[in-house]
Amino acid sequence: MHQDFLPPGIAVLTGAGVSKESGIDTFRDAGGLWTRVNLEEVATIEAWYRDKKKVLDFYNDTRRMFRATHIAPNAAHAALARLEQEYDGEVTIITQNIDLLHEQAGSRRVIHMHGRDGEVRCMHCQKVFESDDDLTPASVCPNCISVGELRPNIVWFGEMPMHLEEIYQVLERCGLFLSIGTSGEVYPAAGFVLHVRRHAARARTVELNLEATDNKTLFHEHIYGPATEIVPAYVARVLARGWRD
């Protein structure tokens, strides 16, 4: 079918809240990761140059946590995979999460704007590799043989998020923008709803979150509750009768 005849796309921004009920902590809620760990010691380029072992150990532990047997996609991930399979138009997940739970649930169009688990990058030659091995300051780049230059392929504070050009194209052609499980405190993701309002003026914007965020007023509709309850119900509603009131 020619693209002109497809229904408008659905752009879904997800954050840590969508994976919370899978057993992965959020960042800013009470008890969240950044309330327990000083992000400046593990999630900045300065931290990496200051103490590579500390930064690499933190991400080695994170990767092991993601691979623990009790971590699995939940009903919200499954509902978004169902939406992609059953909706006639394009459904794109833009996730801030580095876990792979959307893919494990069956979603295929997933953009990891903050990088993803299972990839490392060489700071010397910039080549990206699939790897599940622990990194140490003695790790050797398989491409350029530099020592101690491999890091997780994850966007740290102060670094540019990935795939932004593609993301803005998806936002500008969407008819529905969903923001799920994100506090809206970290840019540029926090600004996506405003970008949709300005550049896809007819699009509907919906916030699905445990509680209201500071971006609340930019959404046409708000649905509050645990993602495993509200996302499957909303997806069922969209598939049954669309997103207009």
Ligand code: APR
């Ligand atoms: N269901 C739905 N929403 C939830 C749930 C749940 N079960 N539990 C928590 N939430 C909501 C919280 O209310 C909060 O608004 O998820 C949001 C999580 O916010 P943050 O912890 O700030 O996570 P996120 O928005 O993904 O952070 C963005 O910050 O540190 C960086 O790179 C990191 O990608 C991350 C980015």
